[in-house]
Amino acid sequence: MANVELTVQSERAFQKQPHIFLNSKTKVKTARPGKNGKRWYKDVGLGFKTPKAAIEGNYIDKKCPFTGLVSIRGRILTGTVVSTKMHRTLIIRREYLHFIPKYARYERRHKNLAAHVSPAFRVEEGDQVTVGQCRPLSKTVSLPPKQNLCRILQTLSSVVSMEWLR
Secondary structure (H helix, E strand, O other), rough: OOOOOOOOOOOOOOOOOOOOOOOOEEEEOOOEOOOOOOOOOOOOOOOOOHHHHHHHHHOOOOOOOOOOOOOOOOEEEEEEEEEOOOOEEEEEEOOOOOOOEOOEEEEEEEEEEEOOOOOOOOOOOOOOOEEEOOOOOOOOOOOOOOOEEEEEEEEEHHHHHHHOOO
């Protein structure tokens, strides 16, 4: 266990990936990520690429779709990040139009939903993100459906810089 970095150990319980045996007596000749290495990750599918931070990073998150035991299935939603104040959780605002038959007009509505964000992503308020449905992660991380961040579509800083150039 001499290879375990103590910077990852910020929780009360010992953090480790369930697929990796840390107490090996044989020395690893080459540091290989993946199945036989010290870092386990997977391909989520559905057109989502595994981030480089998930492959080469040293964070441990059991709710991460790339390095944990959570599968993405069901609906894929997009929205704008409203809040990132919670630990590894963000609030997404989804805006839509609702038709009122009596007046034959639409009204604007919105829903806020909570989603788990992996340490592989750097998310700020105002970013456009894609989230995928997964099993319930906690009581409040999005009442049904439960969501997990899969992709950052557009960051607010890139939008601001594009508007400045015009």
